[in-house]
Amino acid sequence: MRAAHGLAAAFKDAIEAKYATRAARMHAVAAANTSPSSSASSSPSPPCSPPPRPTPNGRLAQGSAAPDSQVDMDVTEALLPYNVFVLDASPADIAAKLPHLVARPEPPMRSAAHTDGTDAHTQGEGAEEAWRRRAARPNIVDFAVREREEMRDLTRASELITVLPPRPSNKDADDADERVKSYAGTTPASRFEPQAGQVFLGNAHDAPPTHPAAVTPFSPGANAPKCGRGFDLCIECYDFAPLPTMAQLRAAEGQIAALDRAWAEQCLADDEDGTGEARDAEELPTRPPPHHSVVVHLTFPSSPVATATSVNALLPILAFLERLIAPPAHLPTRGSARALLFPAPPQTHPPSHGSRRASEAGTFGPRSLPPPSAFPTSFFPAAHAQGPQAAYTRVRSTSATCPPGSSSPAPPSSPSPSSSTSAGSSPASPDAAGALRTRPAKVLVHSADGYTESSVLGLALLMAHRALPLPAAYLALQLEKRRSFFVYQADIPLLRRIEARLLRERAAREEDAREARGAGPASARERAPWGSWSRLSEKSVSFATGGGGVNMDGAAMQGDARPVAMHVCRTVSDSRPPGTFGAAQGRPRAHTLPLALPEGGGDELWFNDPKFDGSFPSRVLPFLYLGNLNHAANAFMLHALGITHVVSVGECALVPPPEAEAPAGGRGAQGSLWHEEREGRIKVLDIKGVCDDGIDTLAPQLEPICEWIERARAEGGTVLVHCRVGVSRSATVTIAYVMKHLQLPLVDAYLIVRSRRLSVLIQPNMRLLYNLLGWELHLARERAAGDEERLRYELARSLNWPYLAKEVHALNEKYLH
Numbered sequence: 001m002r003a004a005h006g007l008a009a010a011f012k013d014a015i016e017a018k019y020a021t022r023a024a025r026m027h028a029v030a031a032a033n034t035s036p037s038s039s040a041s042s043s044p045s046p047p048c049s050p051p052p053r054p055t056p057n058g059r060l061a062q063g064s065a066a067p068d069s070q071v072d073m074d075v076t077e078a079l080l081p082y083n084v085f086v087l088d089a090s091p092a093d094i095a096a097k098l099p100h101l102v103a104r105p106e107p108p109m110r111s112a113a114h115t116d117g118t119d120a121h122t123q124g125e126g127a128e129e130a131w132r133r134r135a136a137r138p139n140i141v142d143f144a145v146r147e148r149e150e151m152r153d154l155t156r157a158s159e160l161i162t163v164l165p166p167r168p169s170n171k172d173a174d175d176a177d178e179r180v181k182s183y184a185g186t187t188p189a190s191r192f193e194p195q196a197g198q199v200f201l202g203n204a205h206d207a208p209p210t211h212p213a214a215v216t217p218f219s220p221g222a223n224a225p226k227c228g229r230g231f232d233l234c235i236e237c238y239d240f241a242p243l244p245t246m247a248q249l250r251a252a253e254g255q256i257a258a259l260d261r262a263w264a265e266q267c268l269a270d271d272e273d274g275t276g277e278a279r280d281a282e283e284l285p286t287r288p289p290p291h292h293s294v295v296v297h298l299t300f301p302s303s304p305v306a307t308a309t310s311v312n313a314l315l316p317i318l319a320f321l322e323r324l325i326a327p328p329a330h331l332p333t334r335g336s337a338r339a340l341l342f343p344a345p346p347q348t349h350p351p352s353h354g355s356r357r358a359s360e361a362g363t364f365g366p367r368s369l370p371p372p373s374a375f376p377t378s379f380f381p382a383a384h385a386q387g388p389q390a391a392y393t394r395v396r397s398t399s400a401t402c403p404p405g406s407s408s409p410a411p412p413s414s415p416s417p418s419s420s421t422s423a424g425s426s427p428a429s430p431d432a433a434g435a436l437r438t439r440p441a442k443v444l445v446h447s448a449d450g451y452t453e454s455s456v457l458g459l460a461l462l463m464a465h466r467a468l469p470l471p472a473a474y475l476a477l478q479l480e481k482r483r484s485f486f487v488y489q490a491d492i493p494l495l496r497r498i499e500a501r502l503l504r505e506r507a508a509r510e511e512d513a514r515e516a517r518g519a520g521p522a523s524a525r526e527r528a529p530w531g532s533w534s535r536l537s538e539k540s541v542s543f544a545t546g547g548g549g550v551n552m553d554g555a556a557m558q559g560d561a562r563p564v565a566m567h568v569c570r571t572v573s574d575s576r577p578p579g580t581f582g583a584a585q586g587r588p589r590a591h592t593l594p595l596a597l598p599e600g601g602g603d604e605l606w607f608n609d610p611k612f613d614g615s616f617p618s619r620v621l622p623f624l625y626l627g628n629l630n631h632a633a634n635a636f637m638l639h640a641l642g643i644t645h646v647v648s649v650g651e652c653a654l655v656p657p658p659e660a661e662a663p664a665g666g667r668g669a670q671g672s673l674w675h676e677e678r679e680g681r682i683k684v685l686d687i688k689g690v691c692d693d694g695i696d697t698l699a700p701q702l703e704p705i706c707e708w709i710e711r712a713r714a715e716g717g718t719v720l721v722h723c724r725v726g727v728s729r730s731a732t733v734t735i736a737y738v739m740k741h742l743q744l745p746l747v748d749a750y751l752i753v754r755s756r757r758l759s760v761l762i763q764p765n766m767r768l769l770y771n772l773l774g775w776e777l778h779l780a781r782e783r784a785a786g787d788e789e790r791l792r793y794e795l796a797r798s799l800n801w802p803y804l805a806k807e808v809h810a811l812n813e814k815y816l817h
Helices: 002-034 069-078 091-097 127-133 143-154 170-181 246-269 308-325 334-341 356-362 455-466 470-480 489-518 531-535 603-607 629-633 635-641 673-678 702-714 729-742 746-756 766-784 788-795 801-815
Strands: 158-163 197-203 233-238 296-301 442-447 538-543 563-569 618-621 624-627 645-649 683-687 719-722
Touching (some): 143 746, 143 801, 197 308, 233 455, 308 442, 308 455, 308 489, 442 455, 455 470, 470 489, 470 603, 470 635, 624 729, 702 719, 719 729, 729 746, 746 766, 746 801, 766 788
Parallel strands (some): 233 296, 233 442, 624 719, 645 719
Antiparallel strands (some): 158 197
């Protein structure tokens, strides 16, 4: 302690000496400026008289001449007084009595993010409750880690498509859409229904790991639903990823079929105690999610080229996913599974050598096929449902081998898309793969950020599954599914091509169905539910076994799948059985939300507006959007999103369009914010005279703007805040409102808004960021209401300006190179 006091005394002497030198210099300059230069009678001060020397506390040193009072006041105000303290308390005493001086980093291995939903719902700080508990809050924040946590929670895996099995009674058929809608926005951790086929959108954190290897494929491990997973297939979307080929799709289907077969064998192994026949009528238990190391993984490009070739390659992938998530038509029983897996050996009697020629003359039996009696009854068409025949017959003008009396190759008896057989499942009969399914598949479409690279595939799935046009798919994903996403303008042509192709296929099928009901047999398009999809020439590649999957025999696969050779081949023949690439008939279809557009409006109006750049404004809170000037000018889009209030910060969107001079009822005038504000359908708060030049300030306007937004929220409205680009002035206003509404410090609100802006990087200029620092102090004093202890507690979590500026620079530095 004596050494500490000595060091403090040395610092004190050095500070006082430096202070005296600066004060003398400033006093001399001030005195020279205040004395009249033209006065001849004024005698200069003696050179030996030193200037007055004020001490660091502002008082003059003893023995110094008394200066002019005004000069002394100027010097005292210009120089900062410094003090030297010696702290002789223990760390525990300091933490108890001076908590605002203690550095408190965030606890490791625990997320401090405030996001708790994909709809941007955010939990506040709970300042009043924290104050009552005197809870110590972190004041050291890792900006990069917190931003990733906020983004991860915002884009966590949530439901995109749900297919429920039909209920046995018809009285519940009317609420099928409501049952499907009840899954919107749910996660595997919040609601996991094994009998529902589902597709989820998520980020890289949601994908199960591929290692270590599984002890048993049916212990989920890290793929458990309670971990937010439970998937059978994961599709990773990233730049320049290869499209899955037909060979890879067949292999993936075979891997999932192998899991179903292995699960059936494991269930039947329990019946070896002699009670198996008594339980033949029982249904097989539902297969649990597979172990994380045997989940099937595929890739998908984030931005395929907008060509017909890309569309032709993408449509079979959509059909493949539809087939996986379709619920099985009939759940297998133990008896049916036993018959498929362990069929009875055929009873054949080979003919003698003497009668060989006679037997060959009467029957046709190729040596490459087993006798017809080896196949179960379900393999034969309805004309032969009584059982297998004794021999095959040759049919002229066909290259297929058919049962006796048949004139054409017979498809499987079940028209379900799930009844197609994978080449790698090696079932006991051709339809064994579909017959052993106990539940539909769970599919995860994910990307690194969870909102950009997976958007093209997600929108294409919505259009294909629910027969939606592209604008309606946008609104369904944003509003009904409550999921934020980002689409680059360059991806719009591809999505338009997919939309047009789906529309043509759907119209052709409906037309063929009408003709079939009127007269004549069904056309080829009706027999193949996906029309020409099943007759496409695809590019097939041979690929190595991929890590994290199972091969055709159910064994674990190692390594990553890599295409090594490519050639064009016809992978699907025209005689493919009905339903191979089709969706299950009678599937409950959901509908998009109704649009609150003014008269004469529609989906295509806002989507085809030249000001629409491919993405919506960013949803910061469920009722608060942040966007740019083009978003505010597209009034039809504002109505579609339910936006009722607009805050224009420095950039006015109330510009009369050229069509405003046209006769009343002009569509262009109706689609402008100017017209909607005049009609009273949208309220606008226009903040003028604020430029993004680092000079103009927003400090006086922050409080009235936040009050206006709060009144709009209380009225049940939705607010859009915009400037020109949506990165500086409007971001400052949005951060200020989040701080006030959720009672959050500046750094938390800044990182929340930054993560919500998706692919647009926000950064208020330094003047506006300093305004936010003052706004934080204002809110702390408002909450303290004159209580000094409460004010000290509120400011204990605030960051000082040098530290804040340094961390913001470090966060943005990676984007500057």
